[in-house]
Amino acid sequence: xxxxxxxxxxxxxxMEKGKSNSExxxxxxxxxxxxxxxxxxxxxxxKEQQEQKLAGLKARVQELRARRDELRAKLELQQxxxxxxxxxxxxxxxxxxxxxxEWKIRSMKDLLQLFYLTGIxxxxxxRGVCFCISTAYEGTYLHSYYLDVLTxxxxxxxxxxxxxxxxxxxxxxxxxxxxxxxxxxxxxxHLNAYAGRRYQVDQLxxxxxxxxxxxxxxxxxxxxxxxxxxxSGHSGSFLFSAKLLxxxxxxxxxxxxxxSCTPNAPAELAEMAAAHSETFRRLALHKAFDSFSKAxxxxxxxxxxxPGSPQ
Amino acid sequence: xxxxxxxxxxDEIQLLEEEIKLLAEKYDDxxxxxxxxxxxxxxxxxxxxxxEFQGESKGECPSDLKAQLESLExxxxxxxxxxxxxxxxxxxxxxxxNENRTVQKHRLSGNCHSLPFQLEFQxxxxxxxxxxxxxxxxxxxxxxxxxxxxxxxxxxxxEKHGNLLLFFRxxxxxxxxxxxxxxxxxxxxxxxxxxxxxxxxxxxxxxILRNPKLPGFELMIVWKIHIDEEGRTTPVLDLLTKVxxxxxxxxxxxxxxxxxxxxxxxxxxxxxxxxxxxxKVAGLEKSIPAxxxxxxxxxxxxx
Numbered sequence: 001x002x003x004x005x006x007x008x009x010x011x012x013x014x015m016e017k018g019k020s021n022s023e024x025x026x027x028x029x030x031x032x033x034x035x036x037x038x039x040x041x042x043x044x045x046x047k048e049q050q051e052q053k054l055a056g057l058k059a060r061v062q063e064l065r066a067r068r069d070e071l072r073a074k075l076e077l078q079q080x081x082x083x084x085x086x087x088x089x090x091x092x093x094x095x096x097x098x099x100x101x102e103w104k105i106r107s108m109k110d111l112l113q114l115f116y117l118t119g120i121x122x123x124x125x126x127r128g129v130c131f132c133i134s135t136a137y138e139g140t141y142l143h144s145y146y147l148d149v150l151t152x153x154x155x156x157x158x159x160x161x162x163x164x165x166x167x168x169x170x171x172x173x174x175x176x177x178x179x180x181x182x183x184x185x186x187x188x189x190h191l192n193a194y195a196g197r198r199y200q201v202d203q204l205x206x207x208x209x210x211x212x213x214x215x216x217x218x219x220x221x222x223x224x225x226x227x228x229x230x231x232s233g234h235s236g237s238f239l240f241s242a243k244l245l246x247x248x249x250x251x252x253x254x255x256x257x258x259x260s261c262t263p264n265a266p267a268e269l270a271e272m273a274a275a276h277s278e279t280f281r282r283l284a285l286h287k288a289f290d291s292f293s294k295a296x297x298x299x300x301x302x303x304x305x306x307p308g309s310p311q
Numbered sequence: 312x313x314x315x316x317x318x319x320x321x322d323e324i325q326l327l328e329e330e331i332k333l334l335a336e337k338y339d340d341x342x343x344x345x346x347x348x349x350x351x352x353x354x355x356x357x358x359x360x361x362x363e364f365q366g367e368s369k370g371e372c373p374s375d376l377k378a379q380l381e382s383l384e385x386x387x388x389x390x391x392x393x394x395x396x397x398x399x400x401x402x403x404x405x406x407x408x409n410e411n412r413t414v415q416k417h418r419l420s421g422n423c424h425s426l427p428f429q430l431e432f433q434x435x436x437x438x439x440x441x442x443x444x445x446x447x448x449x450x451x452x453x454x455x456x457x458x459x460x461x462x463x464x465x466x467x468x469x470e471k472h473g474n475l476l477l478f479f480r481x482x483x484x485x486x487x488x489x490x491x492x493x494x495x496x497x498x499x500x501x502x503x504x505x506x507x508x509x510x511x512x513x514x515x516x517x518x519i520l521r522n523p524k525l526p527g528f529e530l531m532i533v534w535k536i537h538i539d540e541e542g543r544t545t546p547v548l549d550l551l552t553k554v555x556x557x558x559x560x561x562x563x564x565x566x567x568x569x570x571x572x573x574x575x576x577x578x579x580x581x582x583x584x585x586x587x588x589x590x591k592v593a594g595l596e597k598s599i600p601a602x603x604x605x606x607x608x609x610x611x612x613x614x
Contacts, residue, residue: 105379108387114401117476139447
């Protein structure tokens with residue numbers, strides 16, 4: 001029996017051995033052939049799909065490269081054209097009315113965006129105005145605060161993002177009804193001073209973490225700070241403690257700066273502490289520390305090559 | 312292995328798409344920034360645009376652009392009126408642009424109430440995870456400093472620190488005081504034309520009080536608006552007296568008290584009332600000679 005199908009795989013021949021009914025064997029065999037054909041068809045399909053996908057990806061890459069090169073050339077031409085024109089109003093074609101209007105719309109949107117740089121901006125809403133107060137420290141813009149103000153039946157603040165430690169209700173009671181501009185200006189003073197104080201503390205912790213000892217303590221309004229920092233004098237390194245009080249909520253410099261050193265510290269340090277106290281009242285925190293570092297550098301240099309000594 | 316092959320292509324596709332987006336934006340930016348249409352051209356275009364679509368009823372409503380423009384103009388007009396800051400011209404140039412960072416150079420001119428300004432600055436915007444951060448560098452301020460000499464120290468300090476925000480906040484407050492001073496001077500000039508003189512006009516920083524019957528006597532009220540480096544604005548008023556020589560030989564004491572009295576009046580009654588009182592005294596015929604004979608009366612005339 002097995003020799004009737006010598007070309008069949010061995011496994012099949014084994015199987016045929018166990019079959020008493022040759023019909024069953026053939027059917028089963030045909031089924032297996034079918035399955036195998038299906039499987040190889042699937043594999044073929046899969047292979048074709050993969051090839052198609054790859055071809056698709058390749059084509060897309062080509063397409064995008066071409067588009068990219070086109071844009072690069074267009075940009076180069078544009079830049080060259082502008083250099084040549086330099087103020088002369090020569091347009092190859094008359095711009096369409098639509099293009100002119102779209103230019104104007106974009107131009108106005110750009111200008112409106114600039115208003116946030118001025119400190120007070122806003123958007124008209126159905127029932128009033130949504131004001132935006134921006135804060136900044138020197139050239140760095142910080143957080144913006146929003147006030148949704150309704151104008152009818154009377155001027156009132158519907159929603160806002162002002163933190164709770166800013167006396168918003170107090171300011172509103174005093175100014176909102178009589179002079180809203182003044183209200184926003186005073187609120188902006190409070191917010192900017194707070195943002196400025198917070199920025200100084202962040203800068204201190206970021207840039208002078210090696211000088212600070214322990215954790216810096218501060219309140220949420222950032223108008224009370226307590227911290228300890230290292231100072232190096234002639235005879236080594238000492239620990240100073242500073243307590244800064246900013247009693248003017250609209251000011252980002254402290255009104256009081258108490259700097260103390262350990263009781264057994266040498267006399268010169270007491271002088272230094274007094275000098276530091278004055279510096280804290282005059283300069284921003286991070287700038288004060290910059291000045292301390294500079295002073296120490298010049299002091300070190302003086303030690304290395306004191307004035308008058310041969311170079 | 313096949314996945315790797317796909318990934319290589321997919322990565323390149325992503326990079327190309329990003330690059331294309333940036334290039335297209337650069338092209339549009341450059342086109343926008345190097346074009347300028349005057350207001351007349353804008354008006355003409357609006358009319359043309361409306362005519363073009365009059366007969367047709369297209370999908371996209373043609374009045375959309377016009378409506379958009381009007382809404383933007385309303386917003387702009389509101390903000391300018393509210394803040395007192397009017398921008399008269401603006402030009403922008405994108406110097407650098409990639410996925411995370413944009414650097415633009417801005418030229419901005421305008422008025423803050425009545426004070427004109429011209430600014431130039433670079434704006435660096437960086438995209439980080441949650442928001443966009445903005446930093447100002449290369450800040451240049453141009454103001455006609457002759458008229459506004461009070462401002463020069465403030466201007467150079469804010470320029471140095473790139474403090475654009477402080478510039479606007481403080482300028483607003485300074486401009487309000489400037490305007491208030493101008494109105495006050497004009498008010499008193501109109502009310503007492505014989506006594507009050509404004510040698511430098513309403514925009515000057517002093518007014519002179521003279522009694523027409525007593526030539527040689529002059530009271531000069533100087534009103535300076537001081538602005539410190541932090542942008543805090545404070546009015547500083549003072550009184551200067553000019554006395555003719557014949558009188559100098561006699562008693563000077565009453566006039567020495569005058570500036571102090573004026574300062575206390577300012578604190579007690581405020582600027583307008585203090586000035587009004589001073590004008591009334593200066594205008595009275597008998598008061599000045601009387602002052603010379605009875606020195607303490609200068610003070611008593613205000614009680």
